[in-house]
Amino acid sequence: MKRETLKGHLDLLLLAVVGAGAAHGYHIARRLAEASGGTLDLPEGTLYPALHRLESKNxxxxxxxxxxxxRRRVYDLTxxxxxxxxxxxxxxxSFAQAVESVLDTV
Amino acid sequence: MKRETLKGHLDLLLLAVVGAGAAHGYHIARRLAEASGGTLDLPEGTLYPALHRLESKNxxxxxxxxxxxxRRRVYDLTxxxxxxxxxxxxxxxSFAQAVESVLDTV
DNA sequence: TCCCTACTCCTAGTCATACGAGGTATCAAC
DNA sequence: GTTGATACCTCGTATGACTAGGAGTAGGGA
Structure with missing residues (x-):
């Protein structure tokens, strides 16, 4: 996958995984990889800073x-x-639908 | 839309629009806005540098x-x-499907 | 004993790129 | 003569995913 593909969509994925049940970082990564059939395999340098960012945003x-x-740091949704x-x-x-519309229409 | 949402997906959209027929920048932007029902409304500071980038990548x-x-600069696919x-x-x-799978599964 | 794999976390720095703000110019219509 | 649509450009900034490093625990195999 291209370097920028995930940008702006990572928060959604992390929130969705944690929304299904509190989990620690490593576990979140595995749930994500599993649920996506291996497509979403986050490097740690992506995962942990993102989790910290979401926590600092409360x-x-x-x-x-x-x-x-x-030791594990367990995350939950606020x-x-x-x-x-x-x-x-x-x-x-709405974004995904917009893209699909463009791909279909043009 | 969030600032980063488009990142990594803009090239696809521009290539798709031009793929449907040669067009100049302004026209591309309008086709995109139209096809997406207004969701994809590119500022010029996004559009033109992206077109130049795609041209420089041949x-x-x-x-x-x-x-x-x-004057218009008309673009076509190589x-x-x-x-x-x-x-x-x-x-x-595959990206969209991975995201949907995560949203459905978890 | 040593090593490898899996688990579990962290951070500093780099890179790509979407966007804001500013600029130029033509033409039609009011 | 001003406004609005058309049509292009560039510089600088901010964001954030990723690379590459580092740290430590536990278990199994050689």
């Missing part, structure tokens, strides 16, 4: 957890995050 | 035209542009 909240000696997810879904819908 | 070719005293368009269509398809 769309996600996090807490540390330790399982089997390993109420604002839920709203943002709904908005982003709508935006994606 | 995906578009251009020639000057004068109609009613006004053979490489046709190939790129086909590739970009496929990429869009």
């Amino acid at each position: 769309l996600l909240s996090s807490s540390w957890d330790t399982v089997g000696g390993r 109420p604002e995050g839920k709203d943002a997810l709904a908005r982003e879904r709508l935006e994606w819908g | 995906l578009l070719s251009s020639s000057w035209d004068t109609v009613g005293g006004r 053979p490489e542009g046709k190939d790129a368009l086909a590739r970009e269509r496929l990429e869009w398809g």
Whole structure:
């Protein structure tokens, strides 16, 4: 996939995954890869800064957890995050439809 | 629309519009706005640099035209542009489907 | 014992590119 | 003579995905 393809759509994906249930970073990445049939395989340098950004925007909240000696940061949606997810879904819908229309029409 | 939404997908749209018939910049923008029901309304600071970029990558070719005293630069697809368009269509398809899968699955 | 794989997190710097703001010029219509 | 549509351009900025590095835990195989 091209370098810029994901830009502007990553937040939607992360919010959607976390919206389906609290999860830690590594787990989010695997859920995403799985749900997309391997197409969406995020490098860590993409994943973690994005999660931090969403937390600093108050769309996600996090807490540390330790399982089997390993530390994890578990993320969950805030109420604002839920709203943002709904908005982003709508935006994606209209964008995707606009692109499809162009591809069909022209 | 968010500032970054279009990133990585603009080339596809421009190639698709020109692929349907040679056109000059202003006309491309209007075809795009029309075909997308107004969703895709490119500012000129987006449109023209993108067209120049595509030409410098040899995906578009251009020639000057004068109609009613006004100069226009008319763009057409090169053979490489046709190939790129086909590739970009496929990429869009798999990306869009991956996103939809994530939104549906999770 | 050592190593490799899987797990789990982090950050500094780079690069590509959409966009805002500003500029130029023609023509028709009011 | 001013406005609005047509038609093009470029410079600078901001954003954000990614590369490349680093850190540590745990388990299994050689």
